[in-house]
């Protein structure tokens with residue numbers, strides 16, 4: 087990419103700290119291979135999954151255990167140097183993008199599954215454990231970890247907690263926040279605290295709820311106790327195609343009105359379907375304007391009953407074609423396309439931006455038509471994948487960063503989509519987080535008083551503002567900038 | 579339907595003494611003894627929005643829970659966490675502030691799991707909105723879920739949006755004779771299997787199970803578990819609203835423990851819910867003994883119902899570690915710097 091956007095993430099000034107002394111201290115805490123300071127070694131850490139924004143960190147630390155994590159935090163805290171926690175770096179909003187002059191605290195080497203308790207149906211894992219690794223380890227016990235982001239092969243539980251990640255099954259099984267029982271975290275000054283409990287509730291405020299989705303700005307996750315779910319005996323998926331989006335949107339409402347909460351309920355528009363079909367050959371209907379995937383899981387009897395009910399509703403709703411997976415292999419094939427939607431689109435365009443608004447489902451058709459108009463206006467292509475059950479829309483804006491002006495156009499196009507989501511009563515981010523990407527649109531969704539409350543909450547955990555500064559919650563100054571220019575970002 | 583938010587804001591702005599936020603007062607017993615001038619919320623009523631196919635309902639804080647449940651029932655939906663209704667006029671604001679969930683909690687989740695958004699007036703009399711009406715929303719810190727169970731100490735909840743779900747298609751209740759140890763063991767084993775057990779209650783040698791879900795699933799499970807006898811009508815509602823004779827005691831402890839915790843050897847009577855994770859205890863054992871027994875198995879003991887003297891003496895909630903208490907105080911200051919709302923209701927420190 088030619089002209090990445092510079093992430094001038096924070097308004098705070100961290101220039102006065104004694105970085106040489108800090109580096110010296112860090113070298114005393116960490117083994118040689120766990121401290122990186124050469125520009126060449128730092129390069130892979132200059133961005134996360136939001137590659138349009140880049141910033142070189144001052145140093146990268148890769149501690150191997152909790153003692154080292156705490157020591158790194160204490161040292162940075164003492165020197166007043168900002169810290170950005172990092173898992174696998176798959177985040178799509180720039181949550182793990184370094185802060186100028188700051189230290190990256192990678193949790194990737196804390197990757198042990200400490201315990202699995204089959205009877206209690208819990209696993210205790212270190213923050214760097216990959217999402218899928220938990221389900222793989224629990225599989226022999228007939229259990230799995232339910233939240234399944236499409237990035238689950240790579241993303242870490244620490245990152246999932248920080249973003250409150252969802253997946254295609256969260257309509258029925260909940261988000262990360264519904265599947266974490268307890269966290270062991272370190273505050274910026276190195277204090278270790280346990281929140282939540284092995285019981286179903288704990289006395290005091292629900293700090294677990296605040297920490298989950300806090301984008302690494304309140305504390306660093308050291309250990310998570312996650313809930314495991316018994317694996318359903320069987321799952322089947324109905325694939326329905328529709329001639330128009332409105333009808334497909336209504337079909338989703340009809341399923342819910344019929345009293346059914348499918349295990350997964352996903353939609354793709356025509357451009358998305360074309361991109362994934364080319365990639366995974368799942369046999370999608372390429373003529374359709376929209377494809378709907380509706381899954382049922384449970385006992386064989388339950389699944390028969392629910393699939394039959396969903397088929398009836400979908401037929402009634404005007405589906406042009408209906409297919410039910412006849413085997414586990416076929417079910418996985420139907421899903422493969424949806425799960426690979428981002429990389430599939432990545433193949434047909436040099437660059438793309440993935441948006442993440444949630445909207446009330448009833449506005450789907452209106453929002454998609456408006457996105458189509460915006461695509462024309464900005465001269466860019468856009469494919470849409472949709473967690474239809476819970477209204478979380480992922481428009482994928484395609485662009486070429488080597489063409490002057492396209493990054494800016496794509497970014498602006500994205501900003502308009504987010505504003506549109508807020509206008510119809512939704513939110514700028516359903517599961518990817520605000521990070522640096524949507525910090526400007528926070529000024530659209532929240533009032534100055536609400537933003538002030540967020541800053542106060544942050545200060546309750548991190549009074550000096552050293553943990554991931556400048557992310558997620560804009561300062562009043564940035565909001566005035568955003569209102570003036572329609573963009574809170576600075577281009578290099 | 580009536581909107582009193584302006585009045586609330588004025589009242590909070592001009593408050594020069596602590597305020598005690600009160601819905602219907604049905605949960606005055608919960609937490610430490612209420613202090614301060616009473617601010618009644620019961621007049622601020624009305625379902626502001628209910629969209630069954632979007633699976634949410636928004637209501638002002640004074641709306642009776644009964645009104646909300648009636649509206650949901652009409653569309654075949656429900657609040658799956660089954661909050662207890664201590665009085666006919668219990669309000670939805672009080673329900674969220676108290677954060678108490680009922681029989682289905684272990685399978686369906688708790689109040690906070692269903693909170694989508696709140697409107698709040700903070701200690702500086704600012705009206706703030708967090709979260710929203712959509713199911714997935716990670717913009718900003720999750721203040722709405724923090725508010726659930728905060729006992730009105732962070733602000734006055736003026737409105738809440740809750741996720742709702744369809745009522746189960748089929749439901750049945752089974753009863754088994756079993757001692758406590760057997761029941762705990764059995765419940766934990768069943769919970770690891772894909773069975774539609776949504777609620778459980780053990781008391782006095784009898785385990786009562788509720789199965790709910792797709793008709794086929796309930797029937798299959800009933801066969802598998804071996805048909806026990808059924809329970810009397812209204813049993814689950816009596817449990818939910820704590821009207822069973824067991825609850826009619828002066829001093830009642832609520833022990834929230836890992837479901838796997840063995841039988842707790844404490845004097846007195848126990849009633850067990852949530853697959854073993856909630857143990858009600860009516861006992862006159864020393865509070866320290868009870869708290870220590872809960873802590874020893876990784877849980878905590880709340881002095882749920884007790885004469886005011888005892889509550890004042892030992893506190894309703896188990897003490898927090900020093901760093902946790904610091905975070906609590908800091909959060910209190912962030913939302914209510916003058917300490918106006920419900921002082922001491924959760925912990926005497928704030």
Ligand SMILES: Cc1cc2nc3c(=O)[nH]c(=O)nc-3n(C[C@H](O)[C@H](O)[C@H](O)COP(=O)(O)OP(=O)(O)OC[C@H]3O[C@@H](n4cnc5c(N)ncnc54)[C@H](O)[C@@H]3O)c2cc1C
Pocket residue numbers: 134135170171172173174175176177178180181182193213234235236237240241242243244245246247248249250251252253254301302303305306307308428429517518554
């Ligand atoms: C192809 C693709 C598909 C995706 N699909 C989904 C999807 O379906 N659903 C979804 O929700 N997301 C999805 N994502 C986004 C992303 O994978 C998730 O946000 C994921 O949770 C990030 O995890 P990570 O380990 O990569 O975290 P990172 O990107 O490294 O970090 C993300 C944030 O977490 C913080 N953080 C990381 N570790 C810790 C820790 N231990 N303590 C405190 N803070 C920490 C960081 O500071 C940062 O703010 C997708 C991304 C890609 C690239």
